Amino acid sequence: MPRCVGYLPALTAPHESTLMSSLPRRTLLASAALPLFAIATRPAHAAEFSLKLANNAPVTHPQSVRQQEAADRIKQASGGRLEIQLFPNNQLGSDTDMLSQLRSGAIDFFTLSGLILSTLVPAASINGIGFAFNDYNTVWKAMDGKLGAFVRAEIDKRGLIAMDKMWDNGFRQITSSSHPIKAPADLRGFKIRVPVSPLWTSMFQALGASPISINFSEVYSALQTKIAEGQENPLSLIQIAKLYEVQKYVSLTSHMWDGFWMLANKKGFSALPPDLQEIVTREFNKSALDERADIAKLNGSVADELKAKGLEFVEVDKPAFRDALKQAGFYAEWKKKYGDEAWAILEGEVGTLS
Numbered sequence: 001m002p003r004c005v006g007y008l009p010a011l012t013a014p015h016e017s018t019l020m021s022s023l024p025r026r027t028l029l030a031s032a033a034l035p036l037f038a039i040a041t042r043p044a045h046a047a048e049f050s051l052k053l054a055n056n057a058p059v060t061h062p063q064s065v066r067q068q069e070a071a072d073r074i075k076q077a078s079g080g081r082l083e084i085q086l087f088p089n090n091q092l093g094s095d096t097d098m099l100s101q102l103r104s105g106a107i108d109f110f111t112l113s114g115l116i117l118s119t120l121v122p123a124a125s126i127n128g129i130g131f132a133f134n135d136y137n138t139v140w141k142a143m144d145g146k147l148g149a150f151v152r153a154e155i156d157k158r159g160l161i162a163m164d165k166m167w168d169n170g171f172r173q174i175t176s177s178s179h180p181i182k183a184p185a186d187l188r189g190f191k192i193r194v195p196v197s198p199l200w201t202s203m204f205q206a207l208g209a210s211p212i213s214i215n216f217s218e219v220y221s222a223l224q225t226k227i228a229e230g231q232e233n234p235l236s237l238i239q240i241a242k243l244y245e246v247q248k249y250v251s252l253t254s255h256m257w258d259g260f261w262m263l264a265n266k267k268g269f270s271a272l273p274p275d276l277q278e279i280v281t282r283e284f285n286k287s288a289l290d291e292r293a294d295i296a297k298l299n300g301s302v303a304d305e306l307k308a309k310g311l312e313f314v315e316v317d318k319p320a321f322r323d324a325l326k327q328a329g330f331y332a333e334w335k336k337k338y339g340d341e342a343w344a345i346l347e348g349e350v351g352t353l354s
């Protein structure tokens with residue numbers, strides 16, 4: 001208090017009038033200077049557009065690595081005007097959460113499995129039909145060709161944009177912690193985690209299993225705590241996400257091929273100047289091809305690495321799984337769901353299925 005009293009009289013000292021008269025000008029100067037100050041302190045290279053890209057893949061997965069590279073090239077090619085920040089590994093939530101965020105515009109780009117996207121765009125799961133694809137040549141011919149174009153047009157109707165080139169996830173294989181899966185009978189009552197998608201649930205029900213829908217963000221812990229006995233994913237992901245730590249056996253069923261669409265919120269993407277849209281499209285498509293090559297390379301070595309980690313590889317009666325699906329009416333049911341046009345495009349690429 002005494003210090004305060006001592007201070008205040010100084011302001012009301014004889015030279016008070018000088019001080020007071022100078023105040024309004026100083027205040028004026030200060031307020032006028034504020035916006036200038038704000039501009040001056042903005043980072044020199046602040047981008048004109050700052051967008052968010054999210055995925056469910058571990059940071060070391062080729063998907064995340066190649067997406068970061070795309071973001072770096074986009075920044076460079078746009079002269080720093082467009083900055084894309086990558087949020088990998090479910091940092092922004094589960095696939096289900098991120099799909100909502102993409103639709104609301106909270107995130108701008110998101111890579112999502114076509115099968116999970118089918119909760120919004122039913123036709124988008126079509127590439128996951130059991131045993132439709134035998135090899136990568138057929139996959140890329142279809143997804144870079146008529147089947148992919150058909151699905152992208154369906155995605156477009158739902159307020160999202162899918163870039164031309166799909167990213168590889170891979171041919172999916174069944175893992176188990178309880179017993180080896182050799183034939184469909186081994187799946188009876190098997191508690192298998194599947195991603196959130198009607199096609200996945202339907203397929204494993206048709207095979208006699210007890211599928212449980214769980215987002216990828218929860219898979220490791222679901223397996224660890226035995227909420228699920230098994231799951232199915234490509235070998236590359238089983239390795240990168242360390243699922244071998246909580247699983248004992250892997251069966252090379254290759255029961256479906258799964259890939260990721262690079263999705264954009266249509267409203268947000270269309271608001272970008274055309275030259276930036278072109279850069280983004282070009283660089284994401286380029287990185288998708290790089291990522292496909294990475295996975296192809298990984299596929300050559302990953303089985304040995306998984307064996308070395310202690311995962312036991314199981315011989316399977318693959319045709320028996322396909323026959324079981326047929327007998328359960330799986331193909332007939334899904335042909336009806338997709339409709340004749342879509343089914344004809346699929347069969348045009350892979351041959352007769354039903």
Ligand code: X2X
Pocket residue numbers: 056113116169195215216232233234237258
């Ligand atoms: O959720 C999965 O299993 C994953 C990572 O393969 C997909 O994104 C479909």
